[in-house]
Amino acid sequence: MKLGARMLKTGIAVTVALYVANLIGLPSATYAGIAAAFAIQPNIYRSFQTVFEQIYANIFGIAIAVAVVYTLGNDPIVIGTTTIMVIGLCLYLKMNENTISLAIIAVLAVMEQSDTGLLELAGLRFSSLSLGVISAFIVNMLFFPPRYEFRLFNHIDHITSDILQWLRISTRHLSDNPSLKGELDRLDAEIAHIDITYSLYSEERIYRKKKRIPKMRKIIIFKQMIATSKKSLETLKTFHHYNERIDTIPHEFQQVLVNELDKIIYSHERLLLSAMGRIKKNRTKPVQDITTPDIPHLVDTLIHVYERDEKYHLSLLPLASRLMEYHHDIIHLQKLLYSYQKFHDKTF
Numbered sequence: 001m002k003l004g005a006r007m008l009k010t011g012i013a014v015t016v017a018l019y020v021a022n023l024i025g026l027p028s029a030t031y032a033g034i035a036a037a038f039a040i041q042p043n044i045y046r047s048f049q050t051v052f053e054q055i056y057a058n059i060f061g062i063a064i065a066v067a068v069v070y071t072l073g074n075d076p077i078v079i080g081t082t083t084i085m086v087i088g089l090c091l092y093l094k095m096n097e098n099t100i101s102l103a104i105i106a107v108l109a110v111m112e113q114s115d116t117g118l119l120e121l122a123g124l125r126f127s128s129l130s131l132g133v134i135s136a137f138i139v140n141m142l143f144f145p146p147r148y149e150f151r152l153f154n155h156i157d158h159i160t161s162d163i164l165q166w167l168r169i170s171t172r173h174l175s176d177n178p179s180l181k182g183e184l185d186r187l188d189a190e191i192a193h194i195d196i197t198y199s200l201y202s203e204e205r206i207y208r209k210k211k212r213i214p215k216m217r218k219i220i221i222f223k224q225m226i227a228t229s230k231k232s233l234e235t236l237k238t239f240h241h242y243n244e245r246i247d248t249i250p251h252e253f254q255q256v257l258v259n260e261l262d263k264i265i266y267s268h269e270r271l272l273l274s275a276m277g278r279i280k281k282n283r284t285k286p287v288q289d290i291t292t293p294d295i296p297h298l299v300d301t302l303i304h305v306y307e308r309d310e311k312y313h314l315s316l317l318p319l320a321s322r323l324m325e326y327h328h329d330i331i332h333l334q335k336l337l338y339s340y341q342k343f344h345d346k347t348f
Contacts (some may be wrong), residue, residue: 005144010040010136017135026128031109035132038098040140043148045203047140050080050099054133057099061086061106062122069118074111079246082107082124102129131342155197156225157272159190163232164265170239171258180240187233194226215343221275226328231322232268235261238322261323267330275337286306298323 021029039054040079041047064086072078086107090100109125110118166183202219206212297318 011129013136017132031128032132035129038102039133039136043200051137053099057103058106058129058246061103065107065110066122079111131346152197152201160229217340224333227334231326231329235326260298
């Protein structure tokens with residue numbers, strides 16, 4: 001099992017919360033530890049949001065619990081009904097699952113006792129829970145700050161390399177269908193994980209104006225990189241779907257198809273290498289000057305094949321269309337990278 005930064009930060013936050021609670025003499029320091037465990041977030045922006053959200057949840061959770069205990073008591077049925085009411089209120093306010101859980105803990109922490117010293121108990125529970133939330137926020141900022149940009153680019157580079165490798169194998173009829181089917185499921189899961197990482201990266205805030213514009217440009221480029229990788233995966237799925245039909249068409253079209261796809265793959269690889277700074281910059285020959293696929297030629301060849309033999313009935317035209325969409329996304333990525341490299345020297 002891999003020990004991630006978030007797991008370590010959770011342990012540190014719980015430790016800090018318990019130490020501080022014991023140091024200042026708060027009873028039931030366990031509640032501070034529980035709150036700290038729930039409050040750890042994957043980035044600083046979400047952690048900042050969570051501080052206020054969870055403190056608000058504590059306030060109305062404890063307030064409702066106090067009001068219910070004073071009016072109806074703390075019978076188990078009453079506690080259960082109050083819990084349902086607090087959950088409904090949290091959902092109405094669109095709070096996340098961790099915040100809802102912490103609000104429920106606040107309710108139970110207050111309602112477990114009788115009304116003897118209820119207000120004092122509520123204040124102590126609120127202090128303990130708030131201490132845990134604040135401890136988690138501080139730990140989130142100071143320990144193991146997330147490097148989502150580095151992680152995101154490496155993940156995109158890795159997954160794209162896998163897809164392009166499978167595309168090369170598939171076009172030459174060397175792929176094993178059961179193996180490829182399993183890989184397609186894995187690649188889908190990896191792309192979904194990339195989307196999550198991109199969301200976390202785009203949420204990060206830059207407060208220095210000098211760094212804000214490059215960050216905004218990078219967000220746009222990353223978005224297009226992901227879109228282009230998704231198109232390459234869709235192209236791989238299409239080749240997998242038409243694998244048996246490709247064997248039946250004339251060799252003339254097969255050769256053109258392989259050649260044009262090789263050009264697209266080469267273009268995609270060059271763009272990633274350029275983003276990493278592994279390709280020498282040349283202002284007279286920007287990143288746009290790469291091997292250019294001739295997709296219209298591919299479509300014309302396909303149409304001529306069908307004109308000579310109508311039995312194919314344009315069944316492979318969607319494959320050519322998929323390649324055109326893939327190539328269009330690569331062109332767009334070229335423009336974005338060239339624009340970024342024109343104004344910023346820093347690579348990804």
